[in-house]
Amino acid sequence: MTSSPPPSSLAPDIAARLKRSADGLLPAIAQQYDTGEVLMLGWMDDEALHRTLTTGRCTYWSRSRQEYWVKGDTSGHVQYVKSVALDCDADTVLVKVDQVGAACHTGARTCFDSDVLPLGQ
Structure with missing residues (x-):
């Protein structure tokens, strides 16, 4: 059984x-x-996007915990929203932020710097 998404103010x-x-x-x-x-x-989801657009802080949906989380509420590593854009297909959101501290849950600045794959293989 699938449930309908929660109401959103988006x-x-x-x-x-x-x-x-x-x-x-x-x-x-x-x-x-x-x-x-x-x-x-x-x-x-729609509500997380609405909260991001209206609060100036990034709000995400946790797929594992099935709940909303505001980046930095626990860690102090806040993302202050500067702009939000949809890609050309409207299926991805780009949020430009001012990141305070680490963005990655591992404590790294970015999630994309520790496992760079070799090219040409």
């Missing part, structure tokens, strides 16, 4: 444009606004 004109996965989520890429550094990938 503007209907924005919600109508989104192309979500089967579970109602969009990948959300967090990027440092001034350097272009890619920090992390999280997941947002």
Whole structure:
């Protein structure tokens, strides 16, 4: 049995444009606004996107815990939102942020710097 998504306050004109996965989520890429550094990938549903747009702090949906989380509420590693954009297919969100501290749950600045794969293999 599938349940319907929780009600959201996301503007209907924005919600109508989104192309979500089967579970109602969009990948959300967090990027440092001034350097272009890619920090992390999280997941947002309509409500998480609404909260991100209206609070100025990144809110994500935890697929493992099945709950919303605001980046930095526990760790202090806050993401202050500078801009939010949809990609050309409206199936991915790019959130440009001012990252305070580490973005990765491991304590690293970015989630993409410790396992660089070799090219040409």
